[in-house]
Amino acid sequence: MNAKVFILALSTVAVGLVELIVGGILPTIAADLDISISTAGQLISVFALIYAIAGPVLLVLTSKIERKKLYLISLFIFFIGNIVTYFSPNFAIMMIARIFTAASTALIVVLSLTIAAKIVAPTHRAKALGLIYMGISSSLVLGVPVGVLISDHFGWRVLFLGIAVLSIGSMVLISVFLERIPGEQTMPLSKQIKAIGSAKIGSAHLATMFMLAGHYTLYAYFTPFLENDLHLNPTWVSICYFVFGIAAVAGGAFGGTLSDWIGPRKSIVIVISAFAIVLGLLPLATSSLVVFIPVMMIWAALSWSLAPPQQSYLIQTDPATSDIQQSFNNSALQIGISLGSGIGGVVLNHTDTVTNTAYVGSFVVVISLLCAVFSLTRPAITRENNLVRTSNQRAEA
Structure with a gap:
């Protein structure tokens, strides 16, 4: 299997964590920002809504941009969104940050899927896509218990700082190992x-x-x-x-x-x-x-x-x-x-x-x-x- 597929899968782990990790720490976030738990829950629902809409729309709007460049830009926006989340003083700022991280996550995931399908032989395409989905599923399924554990010991904000650090690692790996892929x-x-x-x-x-x-x-x-x-x-x-x-x-x-x-x-x-x-x-x-x-x-x-x-x-x-x-x-x-x-x-x-x-x-x-x-x-x-x-x-x- 092409090693670049593993790099793309690792990137999806980093960005996928940001979606549902909030679910396990809603009471902590609500208490810190002085909002109700139901209001804090909007951080999940709005993320899912933006994610579902942004992926297809952004993919079309950016179709002619060189894919490696677009991937790195998306990771940088994702990084900024998590840094803003870490420092967010209130719910409104955190919600704005979630919108940006949702849109960038959607584009990063779909770029990972489309790039993986193109850089391997057709006979290995499904296996490559399976590895990408391993990254997505691992972040979605394991993110909540890991997030609760870290939050209990270090506070909820450090989770997003850690995710931002992981995105930096993804940017380094993508910039070094992924070749330029022209837009279409x-x-x-x-x-x-x-x-x-x-x-x-x-x-x-x-x-x-x-x-x-x-x-x-x-x-x-x-x-x-x-x-x-x-x-x-x-x-x-x-x-x-x-x-x-x-x-x-x-x-x-x-x-x-x-x-x-x-x-x-x-x-x-x-x-x-x-x-x-x-x-x-x-x-x-x-x-x-x-x-x-x-x-x-x-x-x-x-x-x-x-x-x-x-x-x-x-x-x-x-x-x-x-x-x-x-x-x-x-x-x-x-x-x-x-x-x-x-x-x-x-x-x-x-x-x-x-x-x-x-x-x-x-x-x-x-x-x-x-x-x-x-x-x-x-x-x-x-x-x-x-x-x-x-x-x-x-x-x-």
């Missing part, structure tokens, strides 16, 4: 939006969204699930989160390896089908921790196994708009996380039991499977994309 002549935005709205590609994005929505229908309320269904104390809850995180990180690599082995189309169907089954069986495994932990680890691994084959499938389906498709798929992931959390909340309000979130989540994943099958069975896209690629190649020649 892209299709007009209107045509790219049209591509996203096609039945084949649009349903693929919906598959990603509903997969993550089904996952977070339960995962957003995993702590009460562990406490109520398995009667675990805080120590064992922390252990379960740690084990879940390790399995989830491995899942990104597994998805990439599986896709390179049997192809993205079969991988997509297998991963989503298995995920729906395991999620539905999870409450039945709560009779014993010995049974539950292996099932939980399979659930965790599958939760991040879809992204690599899905991204590879989108690249194969419509190469002319592959960059923007990868960005929109990443946005679909973010929207799915938000949607799943909301669905889980509705289930809890109407049933008063966390167990039902697993069953509802499994049903939502079945919707994801239907969307995926619908996408896979649509005719191949042959419209004017080939003409666009041919004209671009002639212009470069």
Whole structure:
């Protein structure tokens, strides 16, 4: 595997930490800034909203800029955003900083995905994307417990100072080891939006969204699930989160390896089908921790196994708009996380039991499977994309 892919993956770890690390320290931030916890929670929701919107938009607006230069500029903006967060005297300043870090994070992640796909051979593309998603998943899953631990000992602000330092390390590695990658002549935005709205590609994005929505229908309320269904104390809850995180990180690599082995189309169907089954069986495994932990680890691994084959499938389906498709798929992931959390909340309000979130989540994943099958069975896209690629190649020649 190209060593540059590992550098890109490390960068996604650094920038990914800033998103959900706030979740574990909301009470501390609220007390320090003299705001309510619900107000502090807007730091998460606004970040997710900006992230989902900024990725595709910024990718189009910056399409002609040399990619290494753009990557370094994005990392610098990310660095400034975290420094401002560290020194923020009030909620308003911190929110402004979060907007800048969200936008830069979205662009850095999608650049990591698109660059990784271009610097490796097609036969290793899914594995490369899997490594990038290992970086993303590790920061999202492990960021909260690590953040709580550091915050308890050194205060919440030092977390963002540490993330800023990590971004400096990423800038050094990218500037030294990544070659210059020219920007590309892209299709007009209107045509790219049209591509996203096609039945084949649009349903693929919906598959990603509903997969993550089904996952977070339960995962957003995993702590009460562990406490109520398995009667675990805080120590064992922390252990379960740690084990879940390790399995989830491995899942990104597994998805990439599986896709390179049997192809993205079969991988997509297998991963989503298995995920729906395991999620539905999870409450039945709560009779014993010995049974539950292996099932939980399979659930965790599958939760991040879809992204690599899905991204590879989108690249194969419509190469002319592959960059923007990868960005929109990443946005679909973010929207799915938000949607799943909301669905889980509705289930809890109407049933008063966390167990039902697993069953509802499994049903939502079945919707994801239907969307995926619908996408896979649509005719191949042959419209004017080939003409666009041919004209671009002639212009470069």
